[in-house]
Amino acid sequence: MSEAYCPWTVYKRAVDPKLLHRHKHQALGEGLASLIDTEVGVRVSEGRFFDDEPLSALLGDIVKKAENELTIHFDWSTMGRLQMTRYRPGGKYEWHVDNDFLLEPTGLQRKWTVVVGISRPGIDFTGGGLELMWTNATRHAVYLDEGDAVVFPSTLLHRGGPVHEGERWILVAWAQGQALR
Numbered sequence: 681m682s683e684a685y686c687p688w689t690v691y692k693r694a695v696d697p698k699l700l701h702r703h704k705h706q707a708l709g710e711g712l713a714s715l716i717d718t719e720v721g722v723r724v725s726e727g728r729f730f731d732d733e734p735l736s737a738l739l740g741d742i743v744k745k746a747e748n749e750l751t752i753h754f755d756w757s758t759m760g761r762l763q764m765t766r767y768r769p770g771g772k773y774e775w776h777v778d779n780d781f782l783l784e785p786t787g788l789q790r791k792w793t794v795v796v797g798i799s800r801p802g803i804d805f806t807g808g809g810l811e812l813m814w815t816n817a818t819r820h821a822v823y824l825d826e827g828d829a830v831v832f833p834s835t836l837l838h839r840g841g842p843v844h845e846g847e848r849w850i851l852v853a854w855a856q857g858q859a860l861r
C-alpha cells in the first residue's frame with residue numbers, strides 16, 4: 681500500500697522558543713484582546729496582532745519549503761501580521777477554515793496557515809491542541825512542542841481543541857495573496 685498523502689508538514693524547532701517567549705511576554709504586557717466569537721460561538725481565546733519582520737521572513741521561508749515538499753503552490757505575496765493567541769481552560773477554536781473572508785483593507789485572502797507552538801503539551805497545558813480534517817472526515821491531531829511549526833492550506837478544516845488545564849499559547853501566521861488565485 682502506498683503511503684497516505686496529507687497536505688501539511690510539521691517542522692520541529694523551526695522557531696527559537698526564547699524568541700517566542702519574548703513575544704508572548706510582550707503581548708501580555710501590551711494586553712490581549714478577547715477573541716470570543718459571539719456571532720458563531722466557535723472561538724474562545726485571547727490574542728494580539730504584532731509585527732516582527734525577521735520572524736515573518738523566517739515563516740515565509742518555512743511556507744516555501746512546505747510548498748516544495750507538498751508540491752502545492754499558491755499565489756501569495758506577503759505573510760501579513762503575526763498573531764499571538766492564548767487559550768485558557770475552556771478556551772478553544774472550533775472547526776473552521778482561515779480563508780473565508782477578504783482581509784481589510786488589502787482585499788487579500790489567506791492561502792497558507794502556519795501555527796507555531798509556544799507551550800509544551802502535557803507540561804504547560806492539558807487538553808487542547810490542533811486537529812486537521814482530511815479525507816473521509818478523518819481527524820489528525822498535531823502535537824506542537826514549543827518552537828514546532830505546522831504549515832497547511834488555509835482552506836483545510838481545522839480546530840484548536842478545548843484546553844483543560846494551564847495555558848496554551850500559539851503563534852499564527854498566514855501567507856496571503858490575491859483572492860481566488
Ligand SMILES: O=C(O)CCC(=O)C(=O)O
Pocket residue numbers: 765773778795809810811838839840841850852
Ligand atoms: O489552536 C490552534 O492550533 C488553531 C488556531 C487557528 O486555527 C487560528 O488561529 O486560525
Ligand SMILES: [Fe+2]
Pocket residue numbers: 776777778793838
Ligand atoms: Fe484557523
